Amino acid sequence: MADSQIDKGYCEGIETDHHKFRVVKNHLVQFLVYLALFSALVPLFSILYEVVVRGFSTISIEFFIKPTPTVGEVGGGVANAIQGTLITIGLASFIGVPIGLMSGIFLSEYGESKLSVAVRFFYDVLSGIPSIVIGVFAYALITRSIGFSVIAAAFALAVMMIPIVARTTEEALKLVPMSIREAAIALGIPRWKTTVTVVLSGAKKAIVTGLLLSIARIAGESAPVLVSMGFWRWWFAGLDRPVANLALNVFIFAMSPFENWIALAWGSALVLILLVLGISVAARVLTRGRY
Amino acid sequence: MAVKFDIQNLNAWFGLKHVLKSINMKIEENAVTAIIGPSGCGKTTFIRCLNRMHEITPGARVSGKVLFNGIDIYDNGVDPVMIRRKIGMVFQKPNPFPMMSIYDNVAAGLKLNGVRDKKILDAAVRRSLELANLWDEVKEDLNKSGASLSGGQQQRLCIARALAVEPEVLLMDEPCSALDPIATAKIEALIRKLAENYTVVIVTHNMQQAARVSDYTAFLYLGELIEYGPTKQIFENPKHELTERYLTGEFG
Numbered sequence: 001m002a003d004s005q006i007d008k009g010y011c012e013g014i015e016t017d018h019h020k021f022r023v024v025k026n027h028l029v030q031f032l033v034y035l036a037l038f039s040a041l042v043p044l045f046s047i048l049y050e051v052v053v054r055g056f057s058t059i060s061i062e063f064f065i066k067p068t069p070t071v072g073e074v075g076g077g078v079a080n081a082i083q084g085t086l087i088t089i090g091l092a093s094f095i096g097v098p099i100g101l102m103s104g105i106f107l108s109e110y111g112e113s114k115l116s117v118a119v120r121f122f123y124d125v126l127s128g129i130p131s132i133v134i135g136v137f138a139y140a141l142i143t144r145s146i147g148f149s150v151i152a153a154a155f156a157l158a159v160m161m162i163p164i165v166a167r168t169t170e171e172a173l174k175l176v177p178m179s180i181r182e183a184a185i186a187l188g189i190p191r192w193k194t195t196v197t198v199v200l201s202g203a204k205k206a207i208v209t210g211l212l213l214s215i216a217r218i219a220g221e222s223a224p225v226l227v228s229m230g231f232w233r234w235w236f237a238g239l240d241r242p243v244a245n246l247a248l249n250v251f252i253f254a255m256s257p258f259e260n261w262i263a264l265a266w267g268s269a270l271v272l273i274l275l276v277l278g279i280s281v282a283a284r285v286l287t288r289g290r291y
Numbered sequence: 292m293a294v295k296f297d298i299q300n301l302n303a304w305f306g307l308k309h310v311l312k313s314i315n316m317k318i319e320e321n322a323v324t325a326i327i328g329p330s331g332c333g334k335t336t337f338i339r340c341l342n343r344m345h346e347i348t349p350g351a352r353v354s355g356k357v358l359f360n361g362i363d364i365y366d367n368g369v370d371p372v373m374i375r376r377k378i379g380m381v382f383q384k385p386n387p388f389p390m391m392s393i394y395d396n397v398a399a400g401l402k403l404n405g406v407r408d409k410k411i412l413d414a415a416v417r418r419s420l421e422l423a424n425l426w427d428e429v430k431e432d433l434n435k436s437g438a439s440l441s442g443g444q445q446q447r448l449c450i451a452r453a454l455a456v457e458p459e460v461l462l463m464d465e466p467c468s469a470l471d472p473i474a475t476a477k478i479e480a481l482i483r484k485l486a487e488n489y490t491v492v493i494v495t496h497n498m499q500q501a502a503r504v505s506d507y508t509a510f511l512y513l514g515e516l517i518e519y520g521p522t523k524q525i526f527e528n529p530k531h532e533l534t535e536r537y538l539t540g541e542f543g
Binding site: 179190202 | 342344347349372373374375376377379380382384386387388389390399400403404449452453456
């Protein structure tokens with residue numbers, strides 16, 4: 001008897017105002033969540049729309065094969081800036097990726113020492129330092145001795161990459177289950193070989209995502225590049241000289257008084273976005289696993 | 292029969308926790324030795340001490356001697372990597388390498404230890420899979436992912452992977468606890484077959500399993516070796532009261 005009374009009481013409770021209120025609350029919060037999503041997407045799509053529409057009208061064959069125009073010159077392109085940006089990113093990755101990757105491996109695989117706690121802390125600090133400060137650091141360290149140069153810019157960008165690569169690599173490696181490491185170690189595979197083969201290949205996708213994030217981040221940096229390398233309107237002329245740069249194209253051309261330069265700024269912005277997208281797609285295809 | 296392991300005064304710790312207390316026992320060659328006992332009694336730690344896997348856990352420590360073919364594996368000059376090649380291990384949960392094919396999983400131990408010759412690898416993969424009673428089920432799919440197999444097949448794949456490096460001993464840590472009865476029966480049949488040429492040490496929660504597959508049984512309780520002897524004697528005529536109470540299901 002007691003049971004049925006409980007049941008009855010429970011059933012009676014179902015159709016209450018309290019329940020209706022909960023339904024209303026649910027709809028309200030759902031609405032707020034969608035609103036937040038929408039307001040986050042509006043700026044993204046309006047930027048993309050604006051850049052694509054304006055940038056697309058500047059794009060022509062000439063745009064891709066000609067270098068930066070001089071004052072009064074009609075047309076001109078961003079070929080040298082594409083070359084320069086690729087060289088700068090490549091050089092920065094060449095310095096930053098190995099250091100970042102190895103630090104990440106250290107933090108994840110050998111990581112419960114005082115040193116690793118300190119390293120982790122300083123990487124967090126480093127990734128919070130404003131990029132202009134890193135630019136000034138590169139200026140003081142390199143530009144002042146060998147002059148405005150692509151090496152200085154690549155160094156500054158590498159310093160920005162290292163903490164991002166290290167922390168994402170660490171997180172990616174920590175997701176590889178311990179049982180996989182044990183399986184390899186129990187086969188008589190040395191610890192370092194276990195890390196290099198089994199563990200890294202298990203975390204490959206997540207590590208590549210981290211690398212791409214860091215490359216995307218530095219490809220669009222203008223402040224540290226401007227301070228350490230400056231603006232350059234010619235082709236690559238050696239590692240101790242500056243190179244042209246897409247982000248700086250946007251910065252310099254957008255403020256110029258000439259119509260065709262402003263158009264070039266939009267075009268450069270579009271190319272920059274496509275470049276980052278291209279690198280990202282290429283890296284994903286190249287590292288696509290079989291399973 | 293020859294003695295494969297002569298364990299003398301083996302103690303093991305996790306940090307300050309003393310999990311194995313002065314274990315002394317001899318493990319026979321080409322026989323199946325089962326380690327039984329309630330949860331947390333140190334069964335897993337015990338077999339992990341036999342191939343020096345215990346020490347890879349941070350804070351873990353071992354003392355005492357484990358003579359393997361007469362050589363103390365904890366001696367200063369002994370390379371744990373070489374020990375683990377001689378003494379293979381199969382874990383509680385099947386753990387095939389997820390990014391590798393069935394073929395590569397089995398070949399991994401050889402490949403990563405520098406064997407490049409395709410003929411040798413092919414032969415080793417086939418031999419190991421046949422030995423693990425898995426060849427007929429996967430011979431058409433050697434390039435498929437190891438993770439695409441069923442749980443029981445994955446466990447046999449892990450056994451094949453351990454056998455491919457030609458160990459002398461196979462340590463098995465509750466190899467059937469994640470498997471259904473049919474898969475369990477297959478693994479048990481396999482264990483009997485392996486005992487012809489390998490020394491097998493198996494940790495199990497399941498007393499019937501120990502009775503079915505093992506020649507010798509050791510009963511551990513709270514880190515101490517309570518009783519050790521031929522399986523028939525342990526099950527039919529236990530000498531120690533604790534063993535009898537455990538076997539009759541009084542605690543577990």
